[in-house]
Amino acid sequence: xxxxxxxxxxxxxxxxxxxxxxxxxxxxxxxxxxxxxxxxxxxxxxxxxxxxxxxxxxxxxxxxxxxxxxxxxxxxxxxxxxxxxxxxxxxxxxxxxxxxxxxxxxxxxxxxxxxxxxxxxxxxxxxxxxxxxxxxxxxxxxxxxxxxxxxxxxxxxxxxxxxxxxxxxxxxxxxxxxxxxxxxxxxxxxxxxxxxxxxxxxxxxxxxxxxxxxxxxxxxxxxxxxxxxxxxxxxxxxxxxxxxxxxxxxxxxxxxxxxxxxxxxxxxxxxxxxxxxxxxxxxxxxxxxxxxxxxxxxxxxxxxxxxxxxxxxxxxxxxxxxx
Amino acid sequence: xxxxxxxxxxxxxxxxxxxxxxxxxxxxxxxxxxxxxxxxxxxxxxxxxxxxxxxxxxxxxxxxxxxxxxxxxxxxxxxxxxxxxxxxxxxxxxxxxxxxxxxxxxxxxxxxxxxxxxxxxxxxxxxxxxxxxxxxxxxxxxxxxxxxxxxxxxxxxxxxxxxxxxxxxxxxxxxxxxxxxxxxxxxxxxxxxxxxxxxxxxxxxxxxxxxxxxxxxxxxxxxxxxxxxxxxxxxxxxxxxxxxxxxxxxxxxxxxxxxxxx
Ligand SMILES: Nc1ncnc2c1ncn2[C@@H]1O[C@H](COP(=O)(O)OP(=O)(O)O)[C@@H](O)[C@H]1O
Ligand SMILES: [Mg+2]
Numbered sequence: 001x002x003x004x005x006x007x008x009x010x011x012x013x014x015x016x017x018x019x020x021x022x023x024x025x026x027x028x029x030x031x032x033x034x035x036x037x038x039x040x041x042x043x044x045x046x047x048x049x050x051x052x053x054x055x056x057x058x059x060x061x062x063x064x065x066x067x068x069x070x071x072x073x074x075x076x077x078x079x080x081x082x083x084x085x086x087x088x089x090x091x092x093x094x095x096x097x098x099x100x101x102x103x104x105x106x107x108x109x110x111x112x113x114x115x116x117x118x119x120x121x122x123x124x125x126x127x128x129x130x131x132x133x134x135x136x137x138x139x140x141x142x143x144x145x146x147x148x149x150x151x152x153x154x155x156x157x158x159x160x161x162x163x164x165x166x167x168x169x170x171x172x173x174x175x176x177x178x179x180x181x182x183x184x185x186x187x188x189x190x191x192x193x194x195x196x197x198x199x200x201x202x203x204x205x206x207x208x209x210x211x212x213x214x215x216x217x218x219x220x221x222x223x224x225x226x227x228x229x230x231x232x233x234x235x236x237x238x239x240x241x242x243x244x245x246x247x248x249x250x251x252x253x254x255x256x257x258x259x260x261x262x263x264x265x266x267x268x269x270x271x272x273x274x275x276x277x278x279x280x281x282x283x284x285x286x287x288x289x290x291x292x293x294x295x296x297x298x299x300x301x302x303x304x305x306x307x308x309x310x311x312x313x314x315x316x317x318x319x320x321x322x323x
Numbered sequence: 324x325x326x327x328x329x330x331x332x333x334x335x336x337x338x339x340x341x342x343x344x345x346x347x348x349x350x351x352x353x354x355x356x357x358x359x360x361x362x363x364x365x366x367x368x369x370x371x372x373x374x375x376x377x378x379x380x381x382x383x384x385x386x387x388x389x390x391x392x393x394x395x396x397x398x399x400x401x402x403x404x405x406x407x408x409x410x411x412x413x414x415x416x417x418x419x420x421x422x423x424x425x426x427x428x429x430x431x432x433x434x435x436x437x438x439x440x441x442x443x444x445x446x447x448x449x450x451x452x453x454x455x456x457x458x459x460x461x462x463x464x465x466x467x468x469x470x471x472x473x474x475x476x477x478x479x480x481x482x483x484x485x486x487x488x489x490x491x492x493x494x495x496x497x498x499x500x501x502x503x504x505x506x507x508x509x510x511x512x513x514x515x516x517x518x519x520x521x522x523x524x525x526x527x528x529x530x531x532x533x534x535x536x537x538x539x540x541x542x543x544x545x546x547x548x549x550x551x552x553x554x555x556x557x558x559x560x561x562x563x564x565x566x567x568x569x570x571x572x573x574x575x576x577x578x579x580x581x582x583x584x585x
Contacts, residue, residue, distance in 0.1 A: 012584070014583070014584055015583065040584075066584070069412070069584070072416060073415070073416075074412045074415045074416065074580075074581060075581055075584055076581050076582050090581065093415060094418060097415075097416050097417065097418050098418045100416075102413075102416050104413070107408070107409055107410050107413065108410075109410070109413045109416075114337065118333075118337075121333075122330070122333065125325075125326045125329040125330065125333075126326055126330075126417050126418065126419050127417075127418060128325075128326065
């Protein structure tokens, strides 16, 4: 398959003005500003093929949005190579953006005062979408996302879930082949999330759209993606399938203990390093236990453990994760 | 080009949706004009002319100047709001120029107000006040062209200040000062004819004279032949200078955003 996105050694460092405390510092700042360097994206490389659907996850401030911004051409990388759809996004922005769709879940692109449908009509002019294509897309998307009922309402009256669906449709009406969705499910309820997931899947399956999206919700990833990239502190720490990450941790177990005083405790460990016996003995020695269960950790927990440094992904899978 | 035209037309149509705005706009323009005409009628106190300028010329000047300045207003905080909430970067994701798109929207709004605020107010004024006719049909045509150039000068002045939102926390104060300067120096309070000679020489070196006064003089026939051409040439020159400045500020602002990330 053809390569759609190639990123090599991309870096983005922000310069943040350093603030001292007190009046002297404030006055001093007027003349001699000190800056701190914030490494938002620090040497990231990956490549994505046409037709792939890839989920980016990582804790807040990991550098996901910064990566999306570099890929969509609205931020220059400080170093490294970023190429997408045969363009260098930040250099050939005008040409490049014709064929991409971008949604920033936290910032709506819709016109607050106008009915939703008017914002869609505007896209028709801006992207010069042929009428037939526009109408076909609009009909299909509205049906899939169940939007007919609020097309005529001003955007400011829409619920967050409705607005988000509107934003997604607005970004896809011109049938882009490459789509970036930055937290398209943020703050939505389960039903709205499911609708959006279905829609993303549909766009990828039926139209072979290459999709990259970021989220905090592992469910999004499990239900939609075939590939997962985990970013933390500006670095890529995992790139592969969800199955693989689960496989690597089949030896990791979680023991859940219900205490007599009503408390609940969990402990996660690698069975090849620490025997179940030893863990149980310790627990029984220290606590009064009412109930106990041993389970495989959910993907959410694995991810959390990775963020918190309790599991390391760089360990070869044969040895499993370190506790 | 087609896209920008569509954007202007849509803005024009959006404006039609607000009926209260529509009536208030007419009333507002008509009242402003009437108030100024009353003041100047009192100042003339029956005199046929002051400094060689008849009351009818003054009335004509005010109808054109005030009518246009009412029609040419729009939300000058637009760019600042977009920079503050970060949605400005969304604009870079569209395959059209943000600057031209903004101009198209403002022009659409201006065109709406010219037709639906200014024309009715003009008809209302004609019911009670006699105005000077244009010197000739050709002068009227030239004046309309000159009005378009005047609009561009005004728009560029505003846009330049708006681009400063990339560096300043708020440009509201500067916009306000600019608007006060325009109303004084472009002749919306005191007709340019009555300005002290020294001040007029200063104004002649600024873009303000080119905004409303050049069209007014063309209409009245004060600028004719070579003078008319040179008036339009000066307008064009200001557009070139201000356009260049606007372009530089805009490029630098965008660069700051895409290089530093805001
Ligand atoms: N415009 C900016 N100026 C300075 N620092 C920024 C800017 N944007 C993001 N950052 C910082 O860069 C880091 C990565 O941010 P971001 O890419 O938004 O993370 P994520 O989307 O994964 O939450 C964060 O620490 C954030 O504070
Ligand atoms: Mg983010």
